[in-house]
Amino acid sequence: MESQDSERDAILRALTPVVDGIAATFGPVCEVVLHDYRRPEGSVVAVAGAVTGRTVGGAMSEIGMRALARGEDAVDELNYVTRTGAGKLVKSSTMLLRDSTDAVFGALCVNVDVGEVDRVQGLLAALAGTAGTHADAPVTTFGDDIDSVVDALLDTHLLRQGQTWAGLDRSRRLALFRSLDERGVFAVRRAIEQVAARLGISRASAYSYLSQARAAHGTTANGTDDTHQEAHP
Incomplete structure (x- = not known):
């Protein structure tokens, strides 16, 4: 395990100057973030640019969480x-x-502020009599505080149900x-x-x-057993 960590540390060190190089190449509209997924609450180990306001020591977003959840099945998400x-x-x-074992342990992320480009495209589309928009783009919470990311995900799913926790029946609670x-x-x-506190239920509940949600689906997150969280009190 120690040699594996040494290998991962070496990869991260090698990529650190790449972060600055990519950001410098594309200018102020570009942000590059290097993540170490071994530390979800402080995964940002290097950052250049200021598109999302990330800082070193900041938490991963739900995009990183999604990669963790998929484990070996995680794939690059591009453009x-x-x-x-x-x-x-x-x-x-x-x-x-x-x-070298093909295990995912981090990510190199490139974020480009396309707002100005989109506004110019909108003007050109109006002049040409056509229309194009990214109005349906999903909202992603980028923040240095992992709690804010978890809160945003929880709020989004409750809003999607159009209900409070108290208003959900058992099947919808399990689905949540x-x-x-x-x-x-998790x-x-x-x-x-944090989720228990936000929903007003006990940690045991x-x-x-x-556990019931995982059992109903027939799998466990990341292929592990349901005691995963007990290892992180």
Whole structure:
């Protein structure tokens, strides 16, 4: 395990100057972020640019959580468009880092602020009598605080149901926990306690819902057993 960590550390060190190089090449509309997924709550190990406001020591976004949840099945996500919580339109690519065993342990992410480009395109489209928009781009929470990312995911899923936790029946409650699990929320340290507090239920109840949701789906997150969170008190 120590040699594996040494290998991963070496890869991250080698990529650190690449972060600055890519950002410098594309200028102020570009941000490059290097993540170490071994530390979800502080995964940002290098950053250049200021598109999403990330800083070293900041937490991963739900995009990183999703990669963690998929484990070995995770794949690169390239040229996807999203919006920050402040409404900034961003085109991003997330390129996963793997060690010699092919295990995912981090990512190199490139974020480009396409708002200005989109506005120019809109003007040209209006002049040409055509229309194009990214109005349907999903909102992604980028923040240095992992709690804010978990809160945003939880709020999004409750709003999608159009209900409060108290208004959900058992099947929808299980679906909520399964959805959060699939997005890697419970790979984050103390996430189960945070979710329980936000929903107004006990920690034991939250673990019970998570266990039932996984059992109903026939799998467990990341191919591990349901005691994953117990390893992160």
